[in-house]
Amino acid sequence: MSWNTEATRRKLLEAATAQFADVGLAGARVDAISREAGVNKERIYQYFGDKAGLFAAVLAAEVEHLLDGISVTGSGADAMGHVAGALHDSAAAHPHLARLLAWESLELSEPVSAERRAAGCAAMVASLAEALPQHDRTHVAELVLSLISLALADRCLPHVATLVAPGSTASSRRAAVVAQARALAAVGG
Incomplete structure (x- = not known):
């Protein structure tokens, strides 16, 4: 079975957007984001490097526009x-x-x-x-x-x-x- 990278990234970004909007970078928890997205937290590190990288990706996707x-x-x-x-x-x-x-x-x-x-x-x-x-x-x-x-x-x-x-x-x-x-x-x- 092939992995749908874009769908996984989108799920993580959606869950992270809600989490970061509620509690910011310092308050957000990788476990909570991955659980909400229904995705293994290792994907966060694979796609975004770390929590700060995920925060930057959320900001770029949302506030840049x-x-x-x-x-x-x-x-x-x-x-x-x-x-x-x-x-x-x-x-x-x-x-x-x-x-x-x-x-x-x-x-x-x-x-x-x-x-x-x-x-x-x-x-x-x-x-x-x-x-x-x-x-x-x-x-x-x-x-x-x-x-x-x-x-x-x-x-x-x-x-x-x-x-x-x-x-x-x-x-x-x-x-x-x-x-x-x-x-x-x-x-x-």
Whole structure:
């Protein structure tokens, strides 16, 4: 019987994504990941080297694509609102993403896939800079960081979100993120 390497890797990555999102690199256990995946833990070492290699693979697979599929349409406040809404939707569709980004920042001294991710961020900044010609590129880069923060805040800080805005719903939060992003477009830089 031949071994389906890709299916095994996918099972391990899925189980590890959940484990790392919940407890981070330090808290995750190889035994728990392999048990959840239904795969011998030796496969983790064979495919990823060690737990840190598996964490890096999860981050690369998940957070590397934060801005993928998000395009800038329109100009000015419309463009900012569109990007913010798309980021919020992406975070809602991938609820583990914000936690993985937080764990990466807490536990690693360098970001995973930094070169590729920086290129994606630079492309987003360039596209948004075209839509916001009144702002210089440095200010637009700060705006993109603010958009990402707005879109991920309630996912990364759910307890704070509950305390500050207890009646907030997914649709009201999305509307607030879009409105705040639109307002940011008017702020000079």
